[in-house]
Amino acid sequence: MSRPDPFARSAALWLRAYPRRWRADRAVEVTEVLRDLAAPGTTRLDARTALGLLRAGWGTRWRERPPAGVYLRYRLLGRRPAAAWDGWLRDDVDGPLYPLRYALDITTFVALGMSAAMAAGLTTYSRGFFAVYVPVLLVGLTFVGASRRRRTRDELFPPPPEGLDPFGPYAPLRFDGAPDRRRSGPGRARTDSHAGDGTRRATPPPPGALPEHGDA
Structure with a gap:
């Protein structure tokens, strides 16, 4: 169990004058800088430093608020x-x-x-x-x-819809020789480049896709 750090608690108390978003980004860094500037063995901020943080923090709040x-x-x-x-x-x-x-x-x-x-x-x-x-x-x-x-x-700040990500729904790649639906369809032939002899041959469309003789 870590021992409490009285200097960090003292710095955190006076840093609360700054906005929450500012503390989340810089509080740890500022605390270490204050520790380096303080005398060895110091357990709390001196009055001058504390008042300086208070004044600067409320000034930051005032400058970063809307009109x-x-x-x-x-x-x-x-x-x-x-x-x-x-x-x-x-x-x-x-x-x-x-x-x-x-x-x-x-x-x-x-x-x-x-x-x-x-x-x-x-x-x-x-x-x-x-x-x-x-x-x-x-x-x-x-x-x-x-x-x-x-x-x-x-x-x-509306939460993002559940089940969606910035890249859209996931569609796994298929390597089982299924027809490429972007290129094939009724009445069209598909070029198969995976023939065993290395040649490219046209695959005829499904039987139901061709028009009947009486309908031509």
């Missing part, structure tokens, strides 16, 4: 972003906080709309109703987000 318009259409209207954002999209759906993000975004939009309507006098909702409705909506949408995660993933 606000694309994000709102995806979250509120269910419209899929372009393929250029597939990495971010997978991280969003597969992330453990997806249900909470889903609920927070929709609840925030509804709360802002209700607040604007109340400020303009377009609704008779009281502040007490608002204070109760918004938390209930948040909790309910969190459960909705958790229940629809798998369906959302399948809609955004």
Whole structure:
């Protein structure tokens, strides 16, 4: 049983500031670089390095997220972003906080709309109703987000059909002298190059393939 590595655990904690796809590709390499730069016997990252990872990680998340318009259409209207954002999209759906993000975004939009309507006098909702409705909506949408995660993933990234591969169905080669169906057929002769004397001879078509004398 391998001994726990406290330095790797400390680095993994602060590297969580980076997106999931980034960690999957680079976390091990970055951890080893940090270990080489640290003093011998160090078991955790120092405060300066940890804050640097935190700042850089959240900066990476911010730079690699879609524009606000694309994000709102995806979250509120269910419209899929372009393929250029597939990495971010997978991280969003597969992330453990997806249900909470889903609920927070929709609840925030509804709360802002209700607040604007109340400020303009377009609704008779009281502040007490608002204070109760918004938390209930948040909790309910969190459960909705958790229940629809798998369906959302399948809609955004449909799985390939079962039993098919990129090269199509498998067709084994035949070496038993069966006629080549691409070249032979009713009313056509087939050239057989496997004759015992090495000559090429024409094989007549099946009897039923020739027209009767009365039909000619």
